[in-house]
Amino acid sequence: MSIGLNPYLVFNGNTREALYFYEKALRGNVVGIMTFGDLPEDPNHPLTDEMKTLVMHAHLKVGDADLMFSDTFPGTAHKADGDTVQIAIHPTEESIAREIFAALEDGGQVVMPLQKTDWSPLYGIVKDKFGVTFQVNVAEEQPQG
Template identity: 80%
Template structure:
């Protein structure tokens, strides 16, 4: 049996902005964005105006990977991105530098891009939404 995993990022009213930010920064493709207001109305549970434009679910393809997004419902507790980190493995150093620079814009470098024991180029950056990314160019695999 196979299993696939993908990060799911939850924001407090900024998911739509985040989807487009990551689309540009990572060279992704937005598949869908559905807001709470796009759902059929339920007279038993009327939707407040401040919830209608919040993202219920969004899907972004980035290469062979998938990122999913949503907003919290108004009034729900929210902890900014500290619990999710995303590892990105571009095969080329130039692309790693582009991605790192795009995520650094408005964010904070945790560890600058540098050579490590496992990678010719590795760094950690926290973007403007508080989500931490590890950018890692895969090193050569040992011969067996």
């Protein structure tokens, strides 16, 4: 049996901004965007023109990983504290880790600056401007045997 898992990030009307921010910061590629307006109209639940432009589903490919995105459905409560789930990023090069961390830090808040730890030559935690918390971790080189 094979099971795939991926983060699904939900925003409150600014998914498109977040998607393109992460595309650049994480060196990803947008695979697709579907808006609520792309769905067949439902006379029982009419959408305003503004609601039709909101993102129902978006897909960002980052390396071998998939990030999914959506705006909350209009009228649905949205709470984003960014602390319950964190996204771990594992670049293999320190220079790439520094670039990603700096991009995520722009408009955000450093929780733990990038630094050497017992498990990593470079590790840090940053909460970005959308309230999503990322751990950036360069793996310790394994001895060749």
